[in-house]
Amino acid sequence: MIENYNITKERLPFENERKDIAEVAREMFNRKMTNIAGGNISVKITPDETFSYDNQTYYANHDYLLMTPTFMSEAWFSKLNASQILVIDLETGKKLAGEGRLTREINMHIGAYKANKDIRVVYHSHAPKSMFWATLGQDMPNLTEITSFNVPLGKIKCLPYRVACSKELADLVHDELVKLGDNAKENIFLLNSHGVLITETDLHAAAQVLETVEWNAEIAYKQAIFKKLGIIDQYQSRGKSTDGMVG
Template sequence: MSDGRMIFEREREDLAKIVKLIFTRKNTNVAGGNFSFLATDETGKDFIIMTPTMMSEAYLGDLSAAQILVVNPDNREIVSGVGSLTREINMHQAVYRTNSKIRAVLHAHAPNAMFWATTGLTMPNLTEATQKVGSMPVMKFAPNCSEELAVITSTYIRENQLPVPHMLLLDSHGVLINATGKTGMEAIHKALSILDTVEWNAEIAYKQAIFQALGITDKFHSKGEDIASLDDLKQNIAIYNHTEIGAGGD
C-alpha cells in the first residue's frame, strides 16, 4: 500500500483475533480448522481473507495480522501474507460459488458438535439462539481437504437451496458454518456467534437424548414445545423448532 499499511490490514487484524478467540474457547484444536471471509477493494473486486495452513498445529492459533492471507479467488494467488494456502481452499471457494450471499466460511473442530458429526445423525437444534440455523445434517464422508469434500458440501447447499446462515456437520471432521452480512467482517462475526452457540446446543441435545433414554423425559423440548422423540432421531429426521423466530436478539 502507498501509505505503508498492509492491504486489508483491519480485516486481517480482526481475523487474527477471531482465530485466537476460537482457540481460547476450545472450539477448534491442533488438528486444524480454517476460516475465511470476502473483502472488497476500492475497485469492487472481492478477495478472500483466509487463515494459513498449519495455523493450528504450528502456531496454536496465535497468528499475527501479517500471517493472515489475502488470496485472489481467480487464481488462488497469495496477494499478501506470510504462510501457505491451506488445501481446504477447495471447500471454501466451492461454498462461495453456491450463493453470492455467503460472505464468510468457517470450518472448525468444535468438540460437542464433532460428537454429532461422528454419529451420522442430524444434530437436534433445540435452543432459541440456534433456531435460525435450522437443520444441521451430517454430510457424506470424504477426506479432509479433498476436492470430493468440496463437491459434496457445495452440491448439498445448492441442491437444497439452503438459506444463509446455515451449518453442516462434516462426517468425523468438524463443522462448516456459512454466513452473510453487509461485509465479510460482519459475516465472520455471525459465523463465530453460530459456532459458539451451536456448541452449547450440541451438549444440550446430547443430554436431552440421554434423559429420554433414561425415561426421565419423553420428547426433545424447545421453546415451550415437545418437538420430537428419540425415534425421530434414530430415523435421522431433522429436529428443530419450526415456529417463527422471535424478533429479539440477532
C-alpha cells in the same frame, strides 16, 4: 464492500480485516471452539478502488479471500498477526500476500463461495461437542431458542462422509449449499467425522453461530441420554416436546 480504502506503504492490504480474522481465530481457539488440529477461516472481500502494494495490484470490484494459514493452531496456537492472514485471488485460487502456506481445504472454501454470491464468510472448525454428532453421521437436534433463530432450517444437518481436503468434499459442500438457495448465506453443516462448516455474511455472526451451536450440541446430547433412560419421551424445546426439528 470497502469504502474509501486508502492504501499507504505503512499499511498492509486489507490490514484491518486481516487483523480482525486473526483476533477471532485466537479468541475462538482460546474458548476451545476448535482443537490443535486446526480449522480455518476465510472472508470474501471486494475493494471498490484499485490499488497496488508490494508490486501487486488489487482490482476494484474483484473478489479476494482473506484466509488463515495452514497449521494456524499446531504451529502458532492461533496467535496470528495480520501479516499471517493470506490474501487469495478467489477466481484463480492463487496466494497473493501473507506469511505461511495455503491450506489444502481452500477448495472447500472456494466451493462454498461459488455456491452463493452472498456468502462472505466460510468458517470451518473442529468444535468438540458438535463433533459428537458429526462422528455419528447424524443430524444434530436443534433445541435452544438462539439456535432456532441462528439455524432456522430445523435440524443441523450432517453431510455424508467425504475425505477431508478432497475434491469430493468440496463438491458435496458446493452442491448442498446450492440446494439451500438464499438460505446458504447463513447456514451451518456438520461434516461427518470432521467438524462443522459455517457460511455467513459476517465474521462475528459466524463466531456466534459456532458457539451457540456448541451449547446446543451439549444440551441435545444430554437430552438424548434422558430419552434413552426414559426420563423424557421426546426432546424438549421452547416449552414443548419435539423430535429435535425446531422451525
